Amino acid sequence: MKVLIATDKPFAKIAVDGIRKEIESAGFELSLLEKYGEKSKLLEAVKDADALIVRSDIIDAEVFDVAPKLKIVVRAGAGYDNIDLSSATGHQVCVMNTPGQNSNAVAELAFGLMVMAVRNMYNGTSGSELKGKKLGIHAYGNVGRNVARIAKGFDMDIYAYDAYCPKETIEKDGVKAVGSVEELYSTCDIVSLHIPATTETKNSINYTLVGQMPKGGVLVNTARKEVINETELIQLMEERNDLKYMTDIMPAAHETFSSRFAGRYFSTPKKMGAQTAEANINAGIAAAKQIVGFFKEGCECFRVNK
């Protein structure tokens, strides 16, 4: 039984060691493909794999087509928009994620971006503090909840909107649940995005919505670039020079953002939210355990495709 880790953005070594221990002690073989760059290398490596552990790596029909033995793909992380679920189902492959395992890491990075924004990108000028600012958490899932927990330490005034999470769940954490997404943006000084990339959410963060933010508003994106309507955000930032955009997912229009909005736009060069040893260990080992449970006990917990 061959388990392939295919991660263009590698896990920390300590996480790979932990995954290896899980896989080998179950009597399986572990194979490692890191920083592969070209898809052809992935296609070659996956040919005889029974199981696959990935991160944001694109797993599409072409990958499933060349992997006849493949039974399970585990996305070591939360968002599985990089995996073609219907193709997986067509090939009778189970797809899982590892929800919650990297969410503290992503939440901490959101605060790194927030502090950087309110301190004027550390340019030496006088900035402001997070304390007392209104923070809007857009989607109250695992990352959103961690953001709320950390925001309490900063003494922020915390709001959240989630179309699928009951108001009571949000409010029992001491967070104000607002009734609409528009209310979140018009109320909050800083909005932190934690929505997945779905047909419904793609391009949904647009001119009208972000345009409702108060003067000096900061939009923080540690979610997905696809949820941003980049053309409209550029137009809005042209019209409003008080707005800042901080992102952990480099926009397609990065050059335009960085040339036009110097001092109020920042993007990490590579998505860094989940790039910590702790998150890699948590998500990687959870993925390995889920694979062992799947083969040994038929456990399909965290399955995301039908």
Ligand code: 3PG
């Ligand atoms: C996730 O969906 O889990 C995060 O976006 C992290 O993605 P990564 O594993 O590619 O860093």
